[in-house]
Amino acid sequence: MLDTGEVPTVDLNADLGEGETVLPSDLAILGxxxxxxxxxxxxxxxxxxxxxxxRAAVEAGVTVGAHVSYRDxxxxxxxxxxxxxxxxxxxxxxxxxxxxxxxxxxxxxVKYVKPHGALYHRMGVDREVAEVVVVALVTCGxxxxxxxxxxxxxxxxxxxxxxxxxxxxxxxxxxxxGSLVPxxxxxxxxxxxxxxxxxxxxxxxxxxxxxxxxxxxxxxCDSLGVHGDTPGAAAAAVAVRSALVSAGVVIAPFVxxxxxP
Numbered sequence: 429m430l431d432t433g434e435v436p437t438v439d440l441n442a443d444l445g446e447g448e449t450v451l452p453s454d455l456a457i458l459g460x461x462x463x464x465x466x467x468x469x470x471x472x473x474x475x476x477x478x479x480x481x482x483r484a485a486v487e488a489g490v491t492v493g494a495h496v497s498y499r500d501x502x503x504x505x506x507x508x509x510x511x512x513x514x515x516x517x518x519x520x521x522x523x524x525x526x527x528x529x530x531x532x533x534x535x536x537x538v539k540y541v542k543p544h545g546a547l548y549h550r551m552g553v554d555r556e557v558a559e560v561v562v563v564a565l566v567t568c569g570x571x572x573x574x575x576x577x578x579x580x581x582x583x584x585x586x587x588x589x590x591x592x593x594x595x596x597x598x599x600x601x602x603x604x605x606g607s608l609v610p611x612x613x614x615x616x617x618x619x620x621x622x623x624x625x626x627x628x629x630x631x632x633x634x635x636x637x638x639x640x641x642x643x644x645x646x647x648x649c650d651s652l653g654v655h656g657d658t659p660g661a662a663a664a665a666v667a668v669r670s671a672l673v674s675a676g677v678v679i680a681p682f683v684x685x686x687x688x689p
Contacts, residue, residue, distance in 0.1 A: 438632050438672065439463050439651035439682040442665060443495055446472035446657055450480045453662045458484055460665035462681040463491040463651065465542045468523035471497035471505025478527055482534035491681040492531050493574065496523040497544040505545035513560050520564035528568065539683040541565050542574035552579035562588045572683050574651060578606060593682040596631050596649035598624040598668055599658045601640045606647065609640050621664040625671035628652050632677050650682045
């Protein structure tokens with residue numbers, strides 16, 4: 429949660445642009461979130477989708493972030509892959525630069541990077557991969573990384589002078605150690621909008637969330653994430669935003685968007 433004095437403030441982000449075309453759900457979700465993680469083509473999406481969603485994000489006043497992945501469209505970027513560091517760095521830079529070009533055409537810019545799927549989890553436990561992610565941001569001139577609290581990448585990014593925003597998920601279940609329940613396990617994905625909304629309020633106003641086994645997990649977050657491919661994601665985003673506002677929480681991007689003249 430962002431520290432703005434007595435008023436609790438949090439960013440609400442969503443993974444978007446993961447279809448072959450701009451999906452109706454993409455545009456619907458943009459109306460509820462403050463930051464959009466746009467797929468950069470390696471796990472999903474395309475240059476055309478990036479360009480269209482960058483324009484839509486500018487119109488909605490939503491911050492644009494790069495949702496980078498392993499080169500794995502077949503597995504939607506959720507398969508753990510072993511990629512040589514130099515190859516991975518080149519792939520990440522290519523993705524960020526591709527989105528940066530689309531953003532520039534829409535008179536905005538890439539404000540942060542959030543790795544996707546297997547890469548997101550790998551940078552949390554593998555220092556070598558974490559270092560590659562950080563070098564990619566530095567190379568592309570992006571100063572902010574969106575990552576899970578307690579992740580290996582946090583210290584690596586901080587040492588490189590990057591800002592790290594901490595992310596929690598409202599549509600995924602947690603284990604007692606604060607990690608996400610693997611997707612193959614029952615109950616890992618939460619597709620009930622009202623349940624997601626209640627979890628969002630718990631994280632922001634209660635400082636944590638109930639794990640799958642019923643235990644309490646402290647969780648301090650700057651941003652709450654919604655997976656755009658979760659069934660009912662658009663309804664969940666609306667419900668989460670409404671519940672947070674009703675609880676007195678201000679929704680604001682963790683990196684303020686700018687429009688270039």
